[in-house]
Structures are given as C-alpha cells and as structure tokens.
Amino acid sequence: MRIEFTLNGEARAVEVAGTTPLLWVLRESLELSGTKFGCGRALCGACTVHVDGTAVRACSYPVRYVAGKQVRTIEGLERDAVGRAVVGAWIDLDVVQCGWCQPGQCMAAAALLSADASPDDATIDGAMSGNLCRCGTYPRIRAAIHRAAATLRGEDGR
Amino acid sequence: MKFPVRTPAALVGTGVLALLAGLAACASDAEAPRPVAATEGAPSDAPFAAVARVLRHPRCLNCHPSGDAPRVGDDRRPHEMNVARGPDGHGVPAMRCASCHLPENQDLARVPGAPNWHLAPRSMGWEGLDDHGLAEALKDEARNGGRTMAEVLHHMEQDPLVLWGWDPGAGREAIPVPHAEFVAALRTWIDGGAVSPPPGTTSTFEEAR
Numbered sequence: 001m002r003i004e005f006t007l008n009g010e011a012r013a014v015e016v017a018g019t020t021p022l023l024w025v026l027r028e029s030l031e032l033s034g035t036k037f038g039c040g041r042a043l044c045g046a047c048t049v050h051v052d053g054t055a056v057r058a059c060s061y062p063v064r065y066v067a068g069k070q071v072r073t074i075e076g077l078e079r080d081a082v083g084r085a086v087v088g089a090w091i092d093l094d095v096v097q098c099g100w101c102q103p104g105q106c107m108a109a110a111a112l113l114s115a116d117a118s119p120d121d122a123t124i125d126g127a128m129s130g131n132l133c134r135c136g137t138y139p140r141i142r143a144a145i146h147r148a149a150a151t152l153r154g155e156d157g158r
Numbered sequence: 159m160k161f162p163v164r165t166p167a168a169l170v171g172t173g174v175l176a177l178l179a180g181l182a183a184c185a186s187d188a189e190a191p192r193p194v195a196a197t198e199g200a201p202s203d204a205p206f207a208a209v210a211r212v213l214r215h216p217r218c219l220n221c222h223p224s225g226d227a228p229r230v231g232d233d234r235r236p237h238e239m240n241v242a243r244g245p246d247g248h249g250v251p252a253m254r255c256a257s258c259h260l261p262e263n264q265d266l267a268r269v270p271g272a273p274n275w276h277l278a279p280r281s282m283g284w285e286g287l288d289d290h291g292l293a294e295a296l297k298d299e300a301r302n303g304g305r306t307m308a309e310v311l312h313h314m315e316q317d318p319l320v321l322w323g324w325d326p327g328a329g330r331e332a333i334p335v336p337h338a339e340f341v342a343a344l345r346t347w348i349d350g351g352a353v354s355p356p357p358g359t360t361s362t363f364e365e366a367r
Contacts, residue, residue: 040267041267041268041269042257042258042264042267042269043238043239048257054254054256054257055252055253055254055257056256056257056258057257057258059267060258060264060266060267060269061260062260062264065260108252108253109252111251111252112251112252114251115251115252116251119251123250123251125240126240126242126250126253127250127251127252127253128252129239129240129241129253130239130241130252130253130257130258
C-alpha cells in the first residue's frame, strides 16, 4: 500500500505492506539508519522516534499508522530548539559510550523537554526508564537533560 | 448478610404455605434476621460473583491498579520499564501508553493494544477490594467516572478497551467466560437492584474452578 507522511519536515511516500514496522521503512526504504534496532519488542527504546510529537517505538509500530502524520527521527532532531539543546548537551557532556541506544535516548529526552521544560531527577528517570543503556550512561544522560533544560531556559550563557 | 435458609423435607408435599408460615415463626423465635441495608444482601450475590471474577481477572485488574503503576501478564508482575500512571492516566512524557500500545495488538512484538489504551483513574482502582468493595466501587458515581448503572453496563458491553480482555493477543489468557455471559451476569445483577454482596468474599476464577 502507498503511505504518505511527513518525515523530518519533508513529504515522503513509500509503497510497502502496511504492517511493516516503521523502523524497517526508515532504515531500509528511506535509508535513514540513525534510528537503531534493539529488541524488536518495544522494550529497550533504541528505536524511539516521534510521531506527531509523541515518542514511539518504531520497531513495533506498523507504518500504516503514520499515514498523514509528522514523523521525526534523530536525523531531524536539530530542526527545533529543543532538539538542538539536546544534541548540544549530549556533545558537551560527552554522554555517548558505544552509542547504539543514544539516538533513542536523545529522542526520548526531546519528547520529555517538549512537555516539561524543567524536569527534576525523578521526572527524568520516569520519562527515560523505557530507554535502556547497556553501557550505563544514565548519570550522564540525566545530567545532559538538565543541561539542555538550562540551555532552553537561557541559563547557561548560550 | 445472608438470610438463614432452612429446607426441611416436609416442605415437599401438601401444606407448603402453612409450613412456611410455621417456619417463619420458628425462625423469628430462634434467630431473628437483622435488618439488611438496601445495598447489602443475598439476592444478587451469585450474579455479582460472576461479575467480580471477571473484574478481578488480570486482563481487567492490571490496568485498574489501586496505585500508580500498571501490572502486566497473567502473573500480574509490575510493568517493565517502571511504567507510571502519569497525571492523566496515559503515562508520563516520553513514556506515554501510546508510545508502545497501538489501537490493536502487535502480536509479532507481543505488545497488546486497543483503542485509547490507558490506566483507569485512581478512583477506579480495584486491587485489594473484596466483592463488596468492587460492587460499591461500580455503583459509586464519585468513583466510577460519574456513570449511571446503565452507563456502567454500556462500558462493559461496548468499550473496545473492555472487549480487548476477550481478545488479548499472543501470550495472554483471554477472560475465560464468554463476554456475553459476563454482560448477562452484570445485567442480572443491576436489574436485581445492584445489591452489594456481604463483605469478606473474594470471587476468582481460580476459586470457581
């Protein structure tokens, strides 16, 4: 079936089975390999992207559900201020270790900061608890979210 | 409370009415039944037990928690990833129910789904309630979302999220009585006055098997 949607601000159309997971369409059909496969069961968060602003797990999200919607991936994260703040904080604090989970971490962090400009530790932990990091970068992730929030509030001199 | 029931063999045969009158007199002498509140008594016990068994099944109870976190699976374990209720019952930012749960089951990933997937409000938490408490919770419009009993019946009969309990997808037990049977029991209980069973009973399918 033909499915049309907006991907990182651009109109796209794919001809695939509607049950194909969005992750496969992104990586294979559209060759955007920034979004990672982790578990395939919506358990680890590595494949997190945004659909109409909501963080979703692309590995178990049939592509027919994005018809007519706005999809944003890690490749399009820096299109707005929240995304730029997240990526900037991630770089500043050198969050990444192996990096596999980090696109999903960044997308989840952006979804959180879009809803809550000043999250406390408990809020961050709750929002990010669906994104696993086997390298254990959680303390740096939390610190980077605080840094990004400060950036968005104009409190870090940027 | 349940009324004391006596069934002497002499009831079978002639003179039944006279015997009933006599029995009533004896009963009042030996053990006077205490006054029964309008919301308490025996007539609807059996229909409500059939309702309570369903409401207490993991397919219902997992998303009607009395706390702020759902449970999952037939063993009712805490939801992985520390999933939380959130301010609107749909999760927290970046961890919305809809982040993983779609309007239909995703059997390949084994992620269950139905339209409007979310937790029941805290006021509709059913964990820890006995049958009496469940019945009261269903009837109390301050706790049941302002529903009349007709609306409660409609919810149980029509809401896709309720119907999902009978089509839960791979790896989960469906509620083990037909939906129509459940609705009939609920209707019978409501039509009989929605009388709450006495405290202390907890009806489950395990107990009924």
